[in-house]
Amino acid sequence: MPRFIAPFALAAITAFAALPVAASDGFTFDSIDGGTIDTGDWQGQPVLVVNTASRCGFTPQFDGLQELYDRYRDEGLVVLTVPSNDFRQELGSEQEVKDFCELNFDLDMPMTTITHVTGTDAHPLYQWLADEGFTPGWNFNKALIGPDGSFVSGWGAATKPMSNAITSKIEALLD
16 A cells, blocks of 8 residues: 555544444534533433424424423433534524524424534434434434434434324333
């Protein structure tokens, strides 16, 4: 191998090795409220991760996400909302997203800043999910991560947060 290639190969191997092998290993996001969100803090809890957009036809699902969070949070469920403009339906700034969600939906679940969820710029959690076989095809796609940090199941935008498909999987993890 030529000498100039070896450093690049080593850098690529090192970067890949740094990716967590399970969500419980911890991924960090910038929080829309300031500071950071570390998924490692939720080790032992199921986490539903949802990529969202404020100007999408599925935006009313915020109500269902909040209802889901309210129903199961005392049992340990975390619902993490990840605003994204990857499908070109998000507002222009984090402050606009935050104001929109507070005014229209009174959300109190964890929310990240606007984040890439697809492609080469996808956040490491979404890169990990892609490796697990789940890549959002649109806004309001939902990925359930088990208490052990493994990928459990994923759903598209048409599956409502309070559907039996989702709640039955969550309840099985809370037992």
